[in-house]
Amino acid sequence: MINLTRLTTLALALLTLSTPAHAQFTYVIDDGSGGSAGPAPGTTGPFVWGNVFSVQGDYAVITSISVALGAGFPAGQSLDVLLYQDPNADGDPRDAVLLTCARTTTPITGQSNAFTLVPITPTRVQGQFFAAARATLGTTRNYARTDPQSRGMGTWLFWGGAFDGTNLASSATAANYINLATVMVRADATNVLPCLADVAGPGQTIGPDGQTTADDIIVYLNWFFAGDQRANIAGPGQSGCPDADLTADDIIVFLNRFFAC
């Protein structure tokens, strides 16, 4: 006679093996309550501020970056978030490589402890990474909300010179905010990298169906040739920071994602 209890247990065990559990983790070094005036670079142009974190366990896939803004952040200005890999994991992000970025046009402004959460393309990191915010400095400059009670080594600020806001090594000033305060920038992570090319189901219905098939490629290419921004997933050199254009870089990145699933 078949033991149904054992069969059920076996089926559940196999299900557990085949579908890894998604768990969430937030990288954070502030205590949630900011207050100091914050850094105010004496320049205009791009300003990047953020924190270096060490990867904890399996939580190596970053899914969003959250930023609390300082009193000087102008209403109506967009806010970018950026994720960098530190190639030598030494706590110094001046050599860090930009992996991906994203923009919000509706950040929460006004000095408060409210975080603006900006989703990014889920991206795997290792060792140490730099999670950062970017905005263009104007007449008011204290853009970064800081927490004076959470002092440490992790906060870095970049501005000035020929800095384009992405290549940290090109900034005139790279300041490690040692033991002064912490900027309120956090990163959310999960332990499983999703399939980023699963955009469609059977019959080219929109939305993931758990499989990668020709439907996904067709839907992506339809978006691309229609000028749909859902196809804009890369920048020059197949950078993970989308530019304004739909080019071969976008298609190559999509196909790389497809074959990585």
Ligand SMILES: [Ca+2]
């Ligand atoms: Ca480094």
Ligand SMILES: [Ca+2]
């Ligand atoms: Ca699919």
Ligand SMILES: [Ca+2]
């Ligand atoms: Ca593009």
